[in-house]
Amino acid sequence: MESTVQKRGKRREDGLGTAVDFLLANARLVLGVGGAAMLGIATLAVKRLMDRAGGPADGDEKPDQKSITESWEELGLVGASPKLLRKELESAVMKATSTPIKMVKRQDSKQSATVKSPKLKLKKVQLILTLQEKILQYHQTHVTAAAEELSRVKQQATAICTEMQQFFRNKHPDVPLGEMNLGGSLFHDLQVTTVSHVCLLLPLSIEEKLWNFIPGDQTILNIPQLWLVRRTSLEYFPRGSSYWDRFTVGGYLSSKLVNDTLYKTVMELMNWPSIGSMLDCIIRPVMGNRELKLEVQKEQRQLFINILPTITMNNTVLILQERENDGFENLWCQSFYTAENTKLQDLDTSDQGFRRCCLKIFKAICKGNPALKKLTSSHLANTILHLSDAESGWTETDLADRFQQIVRTLVGYLEEGFLPSYFNASVNLLSDLSEEDIDEIGYTLYCASCDPDFLLQR
Numbered sequence: 001m002e003s004t005v006q007k008r009g010k011r012r013e014d015g016l017g018t019a020v021d022f023l024l025a026n027a028r029l030v031l032g033v034g035g036a037a038m039l040g041i042a043t044l045a046v047k048r049l050m051d052r053a054g055g056p057a058d059g060d061e062k063p064d065q066k067s068i069t070e071s072w073e074e075l076g077l078v079g080a081s082p083k084l085l086r087k088e089l090e091s092a093v094m095k096a097t098s099t100p101i102k103m104v105k106r107q108d109s110k111q112s113a114t115v116k117s118p119k120l121k122l123k124k125v126q127l128i129l130t131l132q133e134k135i136l137q138y139h140q141t142h143v144t145a146a147a148e149e150l151s152r153v154k155q156q157a158t159a160i161c162t163e164m165q166q167f168f169r170n171k172h173p174d175v176p177l178g179e180m181n182l183g184g185s186l187f188h189d190l191q192v193t194t195v196s197h198v199c200l201l202l203p204l205s206i207e208e209k210l211w212n213f214i215p216g217d218q219t220i221l222n223i224p225q226l227w228l229v230r231r232t233s234l235e236y237f238p239r240g241s242s243y244w245d246r247f248t249v250g251g252y253l254s255s256k257l258v259n260d261t262l263y264k265t266v267m268e269l270m271n272w273p274s275i276g277s278m279l280d281c282i283i284r285p286v287m288g289n290r291e292l293k294l295e296v297q298k299e300q301r302q303l304f305i306n307i308l309p310t311i312t313m314n315n316t317v318l319i320l321q322e323r324e325n326d327g328f329e330n331l332w333c334q335s336f337y338t339a340e341n342t343k344l345q346d347l348d349t350s351d352q353g354f355r356r357c358c359l360k361i362f363k364a365i366c367k368g369n370p371a372l373k374k375l376t377s378s379h380l381a382n383t384i385l386h387l388s389d390a391e392s393g394w395t396e397t398d399l400a401d402r403f404q405q406i407v408r409t410l411v412g413y414l415e416e417g418f419l420p421s422y423f424n425a426s427v428n429l430l431s432d433l434s435e436e437d438i439d440e441i442g443y444t445l446y447c448a449s450c451d452p453d454f455l456l457q458r
């Protein structure tokens, strides 16, 4: 049986890891509910730290209450304010995760000293630029796209869109389609650095009196974002009254059948080589893909055009979109894209705000950081919209505060595994991500919440 002293000795060997462990064991009590979200992710950070360092010295042994108290005393934390505690915890985790393992092990006495006097450490890290200045600098170097590149791509995509509209008008005039248009960040002034993707929206015109949209929560699958489109009024308007009747299965408009036909028409029947040579570029349908996608090449530059068939009724926009393994062939995915961007734009216009600037900065950050690649523009936009309800200051001088708040808010959503859509709280925008993805993103952002600079270094 080991004595408490021995145990404590062992813990000392484990150095910083143990200190953080104790902080975590108690911080939940001290910080209360408000800090719980942060701490969950912090726990993960510490777990990883332990794993990297080869596991805690005293494995699954639970420290008893007495030794915890002693350790708190050792660390000089008894009676510390929750704010200070959180600071300590954060800087300890950051320090640990950014220090090579061997150093963590050897320099335990030094490390404990660091934990003991975080104020000293913070002073040393005082930087020449303020966070706001760094964000603005990042915006300039990593976000702003070259204007001529943007207009070149816009022109190219518009020409292709026009060709497609012409093709349907001339060769398939019976297909009821609305005006095709281009979407995506390029067309909403949300483009970040180089343009790689553009969306071409292909609106299918459906008769309002013949079709009903069934919300996801009223279908067997019960995924709020996945809707069904049901044929109605068959007694007055028999089958065949609508062009789209040929694409129904069991009374529902089948996204699969619509896709199969459009896929064949756009990808196989359109003469892309000849359209390409006319537009002075090479256009290739990207085959073997579940999406309708074109690759456009001119000189060394490559652009992908995603073609998205959409149906809209009563302000509900549904798109034909690939969802992994849903196994259902009639489902249509609700899109809030336009609503999100319109709302952000309106808010920014009303107060000269920097919300969209924030969105672009985070888009660039996620694009450049492999651990954050799965965080989409929609996750970011919705986080900013939620935060806009709580915060009214979105001017340039608020940039640093909002930046940090966005990171923390995201960490909170990831911790819960639920990011409600701004336009429909029952839709969880994280439902597409695996648990591992969520952990990975949460961990990275947690580190960033302690040290926001790290997101801006590239």
Ligand SMILES: *[C@@H]1O[C@H](CO)[C@@H](O)[C@H](O)[C@H]1NC(C)=O
Pocket (backbone or CB within 6 Å): 211, 212, 213, 214, 313, 314
């Ligand atoms: C649109 O709204 C009207 C009236 O609110 C309703 O009767 C109709 O079923 C709705 N359409 C769809 C596609 O849900």
Ligand SMILES: *[C@@H]1O[C@H](CO)[C@@H](O)[C@H](O)[C@H]1NC(C)=O
Pocket (backbone or CB within 6 Å): 215, 216, 217, 218, 223, 224, 225, 316, 423, 424, 425, 426, 427
């Ligand atoms: C929100 O989603 C739920 C679940 O699919 C649905 O019942 C409801 O109609 C949706 N609300 C809006 C405004 O789209």
Ligand SMILES: *[C@@H]1O[C@H](CO)[C@@H](O)[C@H](O)[C@H]1NC(C)=O
Pocket (backbone or CB within 6 Å): 256, 259, 260, 263, 288, 289, 290, 291, 321, 322, 323
């Ligand atoms: C669309 O149809 C094509 C061709 O049949 C298929 O390869 C592709 O996977 C389909 N995509 C979706 C989303 O169903």
